[in-house]
Amino acid sequence: RxxxxxxxxxxxxxxxxxxxxxxxxxxxxxxxxxxPPRSRSYFPPEDLQSCLESHVREVFGPSLPEDWQQTPLQxxxxxxxxxxxxxxxxxxxxxxxxxxxxxxxxxVLGFYRTPVKDGSKIDELAAADLPPNLKIIWQQ
Amino acid sequence: RxxxxxxxxxxxxxxxxxxxxxxRQFVEEAxxxxxxxxxxxxxxxxxxxxxxxxxxxxxxxxxxTVREELIASKTSEEIVQLATKMANQSGLxxxxxxxxxxxxxxxxxxxxxxxxNKPSILTVQGPRLQPQ
Numbered sequence: 001r002x003x004x005x006x007x008x009x010x011x012x013x014x015x016x017x018x019x020x021x022x023x024x025x026x027x028x029x030x031x032x033x034x035x036p037p038r039s040r041s042y043f044p045p046e047d048l049q050s051c052l053e054s055h056v057r058e059v060f061g062p063s064l065p066e067d068w069q070q071t072p073l074q075x076x077x078x079x080x081x082x083x084x085x086x087x088x089x090x091x092x093x094x095x096x097x098x099x100x101x102x103x104x105x106x107x108v109l110g111f112y113r114t115p116v117k118d119g120s121k122i123d124e125l126a127a128a129d130l131p132p133n134l135k136i137i138w139q140q
Numbered sequence: 141r142x143x144x145x146x147x148x149x150x151x152x153x154x155x156x157x158x159x160x161x162x163x164r165q166f167v168e169e170a171x172x173x174x175x176x177x178x179x180x181x182x183x184x185x186x187x188x189x190x191x192x193x194x195x196x197x198x199x200x201x202x203x204x205t206v207r208e209e210l211i212a213s214k215t216s217e218e219i220v221q222l223a224t225k226m227a228n229q230s231g232l233x234x235x236x237x238x239x240x241x242x243x244x245x246x247x248x249x250x251x252x253x254x255x256x257n258k259p260s261i262l263t264v265q266g267p268r269l270q271p272q
Contacts, residue, residue: 121168122155122187134175137186 041118042092048112055085056105069106083108092116145201145230148182149223151211153195155187159212160195166216174220178227197222201231 045051056068059082064071073079079102086108087093094102094111102108117124126136151171153163167185175183197219199207207226211219255262 120155121164122185125168131172131175131179133179133182134171135182135184137184 039118040116042090042116044113044115045090049109051089052086052105052109052112055082055089059085069104069109071105073102073104073108086112143202144178144180144227145203146178146181146227147200147202148184149226150184150186150198150200151195152186152188152193152198153211154192155189157191157195162214162216162219163195163211166219170216170220174223178224181227197226199226199229201229203231205231205233207231 053068056071057064059078060071073082083094083099083102090112092112094108098111102111122136122138126138130136151163151167153160153167155164171183171185175181194210194212197209197211199209201207209222209226211222214222250256
């Protein structure tokens with residue numbers, strides 16, 4: 001019973017898969033190729049300091065020391081709120097490995113000031129000025 | 141006028157292999173200086189993706205000889221020295237030169253060398269640049 005039921009089930013599954021696949025291909029008109037990963041490059045905007053200050057005041061409310069850069073980020077909820085808002089606005093999030101280093105608002109400011117470059121050194125070299133007898137053959 | 145016998149240098153390496161670290165450092169730091177110091181040699185840097193053959197520096201000379209030298213696990217300075225050595229060579233094969241003649245008495249009055257018939261003070265003080 002199970003033996004005779006096996007092949008027929010497989011045939012049903014094969015038929016169902018074939019029917020499902022062309023339907024999916026017909027529905028999704030854009031190509032099925034995996035899109036390229038999003039670029040991780042980040043350049044700090046000019047009004048970074050004022051933007052950060054406004055966010056800090058928004059999240060922390062009244063309890064702020066005189067220099068807003070010295071506000072300690074001890075409370076995890078407020079820290080998460082601040083970092084989530086900054087990530088959503090600037091499009092660049094603090095990685096988990098550096099969360100423990102963000103102890104004051106000044107640290108967050110320093111992190112968001114460093115630009116992040118996307119691409120390997122060979123790409124940079126190929127784009128930079130080279131002497132006329134140095135050729136770099138790199139396809140990407 | 142001096143004509144450099146080295147035509148082109150091809151640097152074939154992988155951007156991810158561990159033994160090509162010196163080659164990568166050479167490309168990042170010293171390749172531009174080398175290219176500027178030797179303007180008559182063309183330097184091709186061709187990294188190939190994925191695991192491939194060992195990193196190699198290929199030199200092609202004007203008489204057609206192609207010489208390949210392994211640069212696996214070599215530092216950037218060593219690769220610079222190797223490249224300058226190959227740039228100063230000619231394309232002749234590096235083998236023992238055999239000549240069809242032989243003498244038991246090659247010289248009667250003494251073999252000439254650049255200090256014969258010169259004042260003997262030159263052996264102590266060496267050559268001096270002539271002020272122009």
